[in-house]
Amino acid sequence: xxxxxxxxxxxxxxxxxxxxxxxxxxxxxxxxxxxxxxxxxxxxxxxxxxxxxxxxxxxxxxxxxxxxxxxxxxxxxxxxxxxxxxxxxxxxxxxxxxxxxxxxxxxxxxxxxxxxxxxxxxxxxxxxxxxxxxxxxxxxxxxxxxxxxxxxxxxxxxxxxxxxxxxxxxxxxxxxxxxxxxxxxxxxxxxxxxxxxxxxxxxxxxxxxxxxxxxxxxxxxxxxxxxxxxxxxxxxxxxxxxxxxxxxxxxxxx
Amino acid sequence: xxxxxxxxxxxxxxxxxxxxxxxxxxxxxxxxxxxxxxxxxxxxxxxxxxxxxxxxxxxxxxxxxxxxxxxxxxxxxxxxxxxxxxxxxxxxxxxxxxxxxxxxxxxxxxxxxxxxxxxxxxxxxxxxxxxxxxxxxxxxxxxxxxxxxxxxxxxxxxxxxxxxxxxxxxxxxxxxxxxxxxxxxxxxxxxxxxxxxxxxxxxxxxxxxxxxxxxxxxxxxxxxxxxxxxxxxxxxxxxxxxxxxxxxxxxxxxxxxxxxxxxxxxxxxxxxxxxxxxxxxxxxxxxxxxxxxxxxxxxxxxxxxxxxxxxxxxxxxxxxxxxxxxxxxxxxxxxxxxxxxxxxxxxxx
Numbered sequence: 001x002x003x004x005x006x007x008x009x010x011x012x013x014x015x016x017x018x019x020x021x022x023x024x025x026x027x028x029x030x031x032x033x034x035x036x037x038x039x040x041x042x043x044x045x046x047x048x049x050x051x052x053x054x055x056x057x058x059x060x061x062x063x064x065x066x067x068x069x070x071x072x073x074x075x076x077x078x079x080x081x082x083x084x085x086x087x088x089x090x091x092x093x094x095x096x097x098x099x100x101x102x103x104x105x106x107x108x109x110x111x112x113x114x115x116x117x118x119x120x121x122x123x124x125x126x127x128x129x130x131x132x133x134x135x136x137x138x139x140x141x142x143x144x145x146x147x148x149x150x151x152x153x154x155x156x157x158x159x160x161x162x163x164x165x166x167x168x169x170x171x172x173x174x175x176x177x178x179x180x181x182x183x184x185x186x187x188x189x190x191x192x193x194x195x196x197x198x199x200x201x202x203x204x205x206x207x208x209x210x211x212x213x214x215x216x217x218x219x220x221x222x223x224x225x226x227x228x229x230x231x232x233x234x235x236x237x238x239x240x241x242x243x244x245x246x247x248x249x250x251x252x253x254x
Numbered sequence: 255x256x257x258x259x260x261x262x263x264x265x266x267x268x269x270x271x272x273x274x275x276x277x278x279x280x281x282x283x284x285x286x287x288x289x290x291x292x293x294x295x296x297x298x299x300x301x302x303x304x305x306x307x308x309x310x311x312x313x314x315x316x317x318x319x320x321x322x323x324x325x326x327x328x329x330x331x332x333x334x335x336x337x338x339x340x341x342x343x344x345x346x347x348x349x350x351x352x353x354x355x356x357x358x359x360x361x362x363x364x365x366x367x368x369x370x371x372x373x374x375x376x377x378x379x380x381x382x383x384x385x386x387x388x389x390x391x392x393x394x395x396x397x398x399x400x401x402x403x404x405x406x407x408x409x410x411x412x413x414x415x416x417x418x419x420x421x422x423x424x425x426x427x428x429x430x431x432x433x434x435x436x437x438x439x440x441x442x443x444x445x446x447x448x449x450x451x452x453x454x455x456x457x458x459x460x461x462x463x464x465x466x467x468x469x470x471x472x473x474x475x476x477x478x479x480x481x482x483x484x485x486x487x488x489x490x491x492x493x494x495x496x497x498x499x500x501x502x503x504x505x506x507x508x509x510x511x512x513x514x515x516x517x518x519x520x521x522x523x524x525x526x527x528x529x530x531x532x533x534x535x536x537x538x539x540x541x542x543x544x545x546x547x548x549x550x551x552x553x554x555x556x557x558x559x560x561x562x563x564x565x566x567x568x569x570x571x572x573x574x575x576x577x578x579x580x581x582x583x584x585x586x587x588x589x590x591x592x593x594x595x596x597x598x599x600x601x602x603x
Contacts, residue, residue, distance in 0.1 A: 001517075001518065002334060002518070003332070003514070003518040004332060004335075005335040008518070034516060037516035038516055040516075040517065041516065149516055153513075153518075165532070166494070166495070166529075166532040167493065167494075167495045167496075169496060169500075170495065170496040170497075170500060170529070170532070173496070173501055173581070174318075176295050176297070176314050178285040178287075178293045178313065179497075179581065179583075183285055183286070183287060183288065183293075190493040190495045190583060191493070204285070214533075218492065218493045218494060221490070221492070221584050222583075224491075225583050
């Protein structure tokens with residue numbers, strides 16, 4: 001593989017699933033017309049969705065899912081030791097994600113409700129960065145294939161990826177969407193990192209913040225706007241807490 | 255400029271004729287707001303029936319048909335140690351129907367920057383040349399302040415401009431192309447009755463402006479109020495979301511990005527419209543950000559619109575459509591900000 005006369009090295013990559021639906025890994029395998037080109041750029045040494053090969057000489061590790069068990073903590077630390085670059089991939093790995101919903105309830109109650117009293121080795125929901133240092137966060141629920149391919153190109157060229165710092169509104173306006181807040185729907189687009197091409201508002205669904213906060217997002221202003229529009233504290237809290245993307249910005253009482 | 259009239263029936267035939275060979279863009283509604291008002295924007299039209307000539311406000315301006323939000327400047331074929339650049343200015347002929355006087359004036363302002371500057375923009379030129387513009391008069395909405403900005407009428411910058419005088423349109427013709435087209439659809443000479451109806455409609459329009467913004471000393475005022483608390487007041491509300499610049503008919507600031515395909519055999523140099531309200535607008539190589547604070551960024555957007563552009567071109571960049579004010583969730587509008595500045599100057603703030 002050459003780029004402008006320079007021979008590119010194929011980095012060895014591994015994909016590892018933790019607590020989550022593994023949908024982010026599925027996203028990567030979904031875009032069949034690009035698979036050959038994509039896997040021509042890297043050497044996959046560990047990716048259970050596409051290969052039975054299991055090697056541990058990867059240079060880049062992609063982590064999918066949040067961390068909930070002691071065994072996962074140990075496994076993650078081992079991966080971190082091996083990987084030169086560790087990428088947290090998707091809302092669960094980057095934020096805790098949907099799984100974090102259970103953190104609202106006492107853990108024994110959750111286990112009882114779901115597993116009917118069977119012993120389950122599970123602990124609090126944590127994002128990857130709470131356990132080990134993360135080099136790159138690839139956001140989204142699920143991740144976007146387009147953005148994944150863009151990231152891989154950066155990794156192969158050794159260029160630091162620059163994710164959009166601005167919120168979803170920019171892309172939403174560029175697609176000439178109607179503002180769903182004007183239509184009476186709740187939307188976190190004004191404080192959520194862009195890069196998704198406003199796919200939810202495009203389909204008349206307010207943003208749920210799966211990509212995490214935009215940089216220096218003005219939460220206070222959006223909260224004031226949502227309250228003025230008549231959304232209840234419960235409604236706001238439900239939305240804001242959904243992906244665990246905005247923890248620490250709300251009053252503890254909502 | 256010549257004047258004629260065309261019946262609405264013949265206008266329909268004309269649009270249907272234009273649809274055969276051109277991409278036609280016009281006001282269409284999609285969705286409704288909470289009060290049940292239709293939300294309009296300029297979209298591709300496939301039949302005359304899809305056109306909504308009675309539209310009120312288009313949520314976004316038709317700017318993006320001249321300055322696309324994303325535009326490829328050049329594509330490259332990469333070979334071993336070589337590369338080949340391809341640049342295309344080709345644009346399919348296009349017709350935009352229903353542009354307001356303010357939007358046409360917005361194009362004239364963009365022309366100053368894109369066509370009449372030291373480095374003309376050939377991409378913009380191609381779109382401008384290949385777009386037939388059919389303007390349309392309207393009664394001002396409650397927040398239109400184009401009259402204050404001197405953009406409520408357009409005398410050039412369009413091919414045809416329509417004023418609804420009942421069963422027909424009073425038409426200003428401003429290009430040879432438009433003259434040839436409209437004459438194929440039985441355009442008539444203006445009668446005395448048409449003139450009277452036209453004058454009445456124009457008087458009605460004039461009488462319905464409600465919002466005024468005093469811009470007489472604005473460039474000086476902005477310098478005097480550079481440190482004003484007003485910027486902080488509105489800046490604290492600003493979401494730094496760039497919506498204002500995206501819907502604005504004149505905001506043209508942009509960035510450049512380069513990307514390759516997955517096999518590194520093709521590359522693209524792309525221009526994307528940006529907004530000076532976005533956090534990293536003034537971030538430079540090395541990481542320094544000249545405008546890290548929202549209220550400073552907001553201030554500079556107003557400076558460009560109402561002061562910088564005046565210095566360069568003797569006119570404001572703003573055309574008074576208030577699309578930014580409507581799109582802003584935080585309620586930041588030129589009227590509100592400028593009124594506050596004037597109040598500060600009078601020590602009433």
